[in-house]
Every structure is written in C-alpha cells, then in structure tokens.
Amino acid sequence: MDRSVGESGSAGADYKSCRSADSDGGVWQARDRALLFENLSGFPRWRCLGQAPSDVSLAPLAFECQRNEMVPEFLRRTERLGTTRLVQSGPVKEKKMIGNEADITKLPIHQAGVRDGGPYIGSGLMITKNPETGRRNMSFHRLQMKGPRKTGIFIYPRHAWLNYQLYEQAGKAMPVAIMIGHHPMHYFAAATTTQYGVDELEIASALLDEEVELVKCETVDIEVPAHAEIVIEGEIPPKVREDEGPFSEFQDYYLTGSGKNPVVEIKAVTMRHDAIFKTVQNGSEVEGCVYHKVPMSAQILRRLRSVGGFAEVKNVLVMPGIFTVVVQMNPRYYGEAKNVLMAVLSGEYQHPKIAIAVDEDVDIFNYADVLWAISSRVNPQEDIVIIPGAKIHAMDASCREFGSTGAPGWHRIGGKMIIDATKPPECDPPRRFEFERLRPMGWETVRLEDFLPEGSPPPRFQSLLDNPR
Ligand SMILES: Cc1cc2nc3c(=O)[nH]c(=O)nc-3n(C[C@H](O)[C@H](O)[C@H](O)COP(=O)(O)O)c2cc1C
Ligand SMILES: [Mn+2]
Known part of the structure; x- marks a missing residue:
C-alpha cells in the first residue's frame, strides 16, 4: 500500500504543519483538521501526526460518502473479509533494533492528559495469536512507558485478554507485536469487535479494498503490516501485574482500568527510516472516539x-x-x-x-x-x-x-x-x-444563497435539503 495515501489525507483531513509539540493541548484543540508536527523538542528529525481524523463528521471522507452513509458504507465494505499476503520485506523493516538496541525512550512518546500516569502510547495496535489455532487478533491497547524495553498494558476482557488467559494458564509468555502508525482503516479495523477468531487485519483489508501485505517479525512468531510506520515486538509474561494508569480514557475520565495490569517486555523495534510517530488523542469527541464510534455503530447496525x-x-x-x-x-x-x-x-x-x-x-x-x-x-x-x-x-x-x-x-x-x-x-x-414535522414554505425549492449579494459569506445554517426529512 502506498503510504502517501495515508499521509495526504485519505482520512480526509487537512494536514497542517506545526513547529512544536511540547503540549498535547494543541492536538486537543484541533477539532477540524489533522496536525502534523515537524519539529519535536527533544526528538530531532521525528514527525508526529495527530487528530487524523479529528472528528466523526470528517471520517466520511475516508469512505468517500456523505456522513449519513458512512456507517452503512462501513457495513457494506465489511460484509466479506479481505485478505492478507506474506511478503519478504517492506518499509517497516528499514531500521531494525533488536535486543538491547531497542529503546522506546527514543520514540516521541509523550503524556497526553493532565493526570495521566506519565508518557503513554495511545496509538498502539496489538497483534496476538490464539496459541491453539494460530488465528490473529488486532486490538487497541494503551501502553504506559516504563523503561527502554518495558511498558505497562491495559487489556480489557475481550479477545486479546482471552488469548492472554490461554498463555497464562499454560505458564507461558504471550508473544505480541504492536504497530504504531498506519492508514486509519487499520485503526477502524482494530476497534471492531466481531466474533472471536476473526482476524482484524482481514477487516482492514476489506475496508481498504486491497490486500494487506504482511512481514514476519524478527523475534516473535507474528506477522505485521509491511507498510506500518513502527512495530514493537515483545511478550507479555504470565502472572506479572504492576501498577498501570491513570490514562485519559474514551469517556473523558482517567481512573477506570487503572490498577494492577500486565506488562510488555520489549524484544525489538523495527520501523521506517523516516517513521512518523502516530499519536491518538483519547477522550470523548476527539480522534480516539472516532475509531470507537464508526465500527461500533456499524456492528450494531448489522445486528439490528x-x-x-x-x-x-x-x-x-x-x-x-x-x-x-x-x-x-x-x-x-x-x-x-x-x-x-x-x-x-x-x-x-x-x-x-x-x-x-x-x-x-x-x-x-x-x-x-x-x-x-x-x-x-x-x-x-x-x-x-x-x-x-x-x-x-x-x-x-x-x-x-x-x-x-x-x-x-x-x-x-x-x-x-x-x-x-x-x-x-x-x-x-x-x-x-400528528407528528408530521413542520417545514417552512418553499423548503424544497428556495435557496438562501440565491438571495444574498455576490461575495457574501455562505449561510451558517445547513440547508434542509442536505438532510432530507
Ligand atoms: C482509541 C481507542 C483506545 C482503546 N484502548 C484500549 C485499551 O487500552 N485496552 C483495551 O483493552 N481496549 C482498548 N480499546 C478497545 C478495543 O480496541 C476495541 O474494543 C476492540 O474491538 C477490541 O478488540 P477485540 O474485540 O478483538 O478484543 C480502545 C479502542 C479505541 C478506539
Ligand atoms: Mn477480535
């Protein structure tokens, strides 16, 4: 997949360069456009992309439809799963840091929310496998940076947790690969909950309408998208729990999920030589919630x-x-x-x-x-x-x-x-x-623009015609 698709706004947003990324407050304020930060203090040569897409009303551009059609369109695209194909190499292998060379403190991981327990990766999509069937699962997981080769991880009881339970009961560490940064369709796919056993990478392929190319990890038996920006490889040891949290969560609160959570021990980092660090601002009505809202709405629509x-x-x-x-x-x-x-x-x-x-x-x-x-x-x-x-x-x-x-x-x-x-x-x-909604006379034919002097700003209110009733 051509990376420029993701970079130039398949998410539909306008990309804007900024000179400094000291604070996530700027990312939070960007409700109508994506932000590409180019000069990160303390992280020379790194770029960081946030709020892409910044609002659910911008997501329809990625699906090439009107906003009312976005959820039905998501459903249509995912009626059948897509496909993945193993390839020999890809851009995510341009740089390989294995063992002691791997150091996530060199990535521009930062603190997003005021009360967060420190720097977090909020944009990590974790790929795990069922140890018996080998079926993959990909899901979002917040990762608290705890050192050069260690993070805390929050795994809500769902598919990845089920996989972890299988490894833990067998006394084994669960191999994991965490992708940071790719086309937004991977993010929509990772936030999709469907039957256990469905590979979310095949959902990503269906959403993209193209085969997803995968490469093998260096240190774990997992395949990852060849065109990702960054991949962290590692394992989650059994029976280890450490304090994790708080973190800015989707409901706009910090504390839920905080407590004794598992950890990820990092074995390798691979990435593009000019990798863009994807940040995902989490909370209500920012980028994180867009990834929740669209797939969840589509899965519910399917059922209803x-x-x-x-x-x-x-x-x-x-x-x-x-x-x-x-x-x-x-x-x-x-x-x-x-x-x-x-x-x-x-x-x-x-x-x-x-x-x-x-x-x-x-x-x-x-x-x-x-x-x-x-x-x-x-x-x-x-x-x-x-x-x-x-x-x-x-x-x-x-x-x-x-x-x-x-x-x-x-x-x-x-x-x-x-x-x-x-x-x-x-x-x-x-x-x-008795409940027929009133409409103004001429609502189907009159357009305010036709009565305004040329050059006057467009009317602020949406035409009823945009939303036929
Ligand atoms: C922005 C965002 C952040 C998320 N963070 C987490 C997280 O930290 N831990 C977690 O277990 N699920 C998290 N989720 C939810 C899962 O990704 C989502 O529910 C997914 O469907 C779970 O996949 P599964 O059904 O294969 O388990 C997050 C979702 C979004 C959209
Ligand atoms: Mn799943």
Whole structure:
C-alpha cells in the first residue's frame, strides 16, 4: 500500500504543519483538521501526526460518502473479509533494533492528559495469536512507558485478554507485536469487535479494498503490516501485574482500568527510516472516539437489521461518552422500536447502556435534533424502560464495580435504559400524522444563497435539503 495515501489525507483531513509539540493541548484543540508536527523538542528529525481524523463528521471522507452513509458504507465494505499476503520485506523493516538496541525512550512518546500516569502510547495496535489455532487478533491497547524495553498494558476482557488467559494458564509468555502508525482503516479495523477468531487485519483489508501485505517479525512468531510506520515486538509474561494508569480514557475520565495490569517486555523495534510517530488523542469527541464510534455503530447496525425477521433500521450512531447509542429507524408496528433497542443493549460490544430510537426525520449527527425527538415524542411512562441488574461495561464509572482490573471476574452491574423516541408507527396513520414535522414554505425549492449579494459569506445554517426529512 502506498503510504502517501495515508499521509495526504485519505482520512480526509487537512494536514497542517506545526513547529512544536511540547503540549498535547494543541492536538486537543484541533477539532477540524489533522496536525502534523515537524519539529519535536527533544526528538530531532521525528514527525508526529495527530487528530487524523479529528472528528466523526470528517471520517466520511475516508469512505468517500456523505456522513449519513458512512456507517452503512462501513457495513457494506465489511460484509466479506479481505485478505492478507506474506511478503519478504517492506518499509517497516528499514531500521531494525533488536535486543538491547531497542529503546522506546527514543520514540516521541509523550503524556497526553493532565493526570495521566506519565508518557503513554495511545496509538498502539496489538497483534496476538490464539496459541491453539494460530488465528490473529488486532486490538487497541494503551501502553504506559516504563523503561527502554518495558511498558505497562491495559487489556480489557475481550479477545486479546482471552488469548492472554490461554498463555497464562499454560505458564507461558504471550508473544505480541504492536504497530504504531498506519492508514486509519487499520485503526477502524482494530476497534471492531466481531466474533472471536476473526482476524482484524482481514477487516482492514476489506475496508481498504486491497490486500494487506504482511512481514514476519524478527523475534516473535507474528506477522505485521509491511507498510506500518513502527512495530514493537515483545511478550507479555504470565502472572506479572504492576501498577498501570491513570490514562485519559474514551469517556473523558482517567481512573477506570487503572490498577494492577500486565506488562510488555520489549524484544525489538523495527520501523521506517523516516517513521512518523502516530499519536491518538483519547477522550470523548476527539480522534480516539472516532475509531470507537464508526465500527461500533456499524456492528450494531448489522445486528439490528435482522431483528424480528427484518426491521427498517436506517442508521446507527454511538453518542459522546460511547455508552449511548441512537438508532434511526422506521417503525412499522407498535413495540417494534423497543425490540430493536433491546438488541442494541446485548451485542458484541459491551458499551451500550442507553439506547434511543428516533425516526428518519431526525438528524442523528445533530445531537440537538435527537434531544428534540426525546422532548416531543417520548411519553416517559410508556416509552422509557429500565432493565435493572445488567452487566455493564467495566469502564463505566457510574455503575457498581466487582473485582478489579487485570484479574479474572472484573465487571460492573447496573441498569440499562431504552428510550423509544419514535412517532406512532406506519400501521397507525392518523396518530402518526400528528407528528408530521413542520417545514417552512418553499423548503424544497428556495435557496438562501440565491438571495444574498455576490461575495457574501455562505449561510451558517445547513440547508434542509442536505438532510432530507
Ligand atoms: C482509541 C481507542 C483506545 C482503546 N484502548 C484500549 C485499551 O487500552 N485496552 C483495551 O483493552 N481496549 C482498548 N480499546 C478497545 C478495543 O480496541 C476495541 O474494543 C476492540 O474491538 C477490541 O478488540 P477485540 O474485540 O478483538 O478484543 C480502545 C479502542 C479505541 C478506539
Ligand atoms: Mn477480535
């Protein structure tokens, strides 16, 4: 794969050069464009790329579609898995530092959040294997720098944790390869949770619509993308836990996940001779959440379309904070939206806690519009249901915690909620008609631009035509 695709903005954002990267505050402020830092203090010749993409509304450019089509397009591209191919070498092998030569303190790893426990790699995609089947898994994991050849790692109980448990029970270290920096589609793929056993590199290939070339690691039996910027090789020893955290997390808090977590012992670093260090700012409504929102929305959409035989589910969007999901649908019967919302709350992903259904005339990318639907279409005593005592995402600080991070059995218990903010269904036309949304006269034909003097700034408000209701 040609690296210039990733570099020049397949993510769609405008790249801007900056002179200094002393603080991550600048990255945080870039909500409308990616930032390429060129002159990193203390790290001569390094470049660092952040916020690419910086906002979920920019991600559609990577999928070459309008924002309303992005999640369905993700789903379409991943209906079939792609392919990988082993090649002899690639740019990620241009420099090899093996054993004592490997030193991650030479990489521009930095502290992102005010209360983070020190410098972290927030952009590492870890590839592991099931020791019995050899099937690969790729997932995001925060890595706390602990020395030249050591990091702490947080592994939430999911596929990589399952693999680690298999090695740990056998008293063996788990070999790992951590990729830092590649096309954003690899990041979307790594944040996709699907069935255990599916290789996320094949999802990356499907999203890219091209074969992903892999090369063998130098010190572990794992294959990594040949065109990555940087790869860290190592292993996670069994039965070792050390303090790890805090870290700026996706819900915009620091503490969840902190505690006794495993460590990575580094055996090698390979990279391009002019590698760009990819940083991922984590938190709500920054780059990290974009990688959460798009694949999670797509996986949920896949599931919902088959509820009750088939449901007319048009779109799904994960809301800020990640624990709330909005479903855009066209209910045909009373109760159908509730059935769909129940399915949102128990899927592959553990995050969904609050599920909201709205109609097609609500713009789910406009949070004010979603609140409007809740205000004007919800009768709380009929349309809101709370399911008590459900298993909640263990990173959701609002619910009661059992056990602790890094140990089997860690989880949380709490309520889940569905909010049916749809209007009466198709089968009841008179009631439905009461909820026909008002439109201004001429809304389909009049364009404000045609009435403004030439050269005047474009109108600030989006045309209704951009979002047909
Ligand atoms: C920006 C970002 C950071 C993440 N950090 C972590 C992490 O530190 N530890 C972790 O276990 N999962 C983390 N995740 C979540 C996993 O990557 C994601 O849920 C993935 O689907 C897990 O893969 P799996 O289903 O193969 O286990 C992160 C996700 C994103 C988008
Ligand atoms: Mn997986």
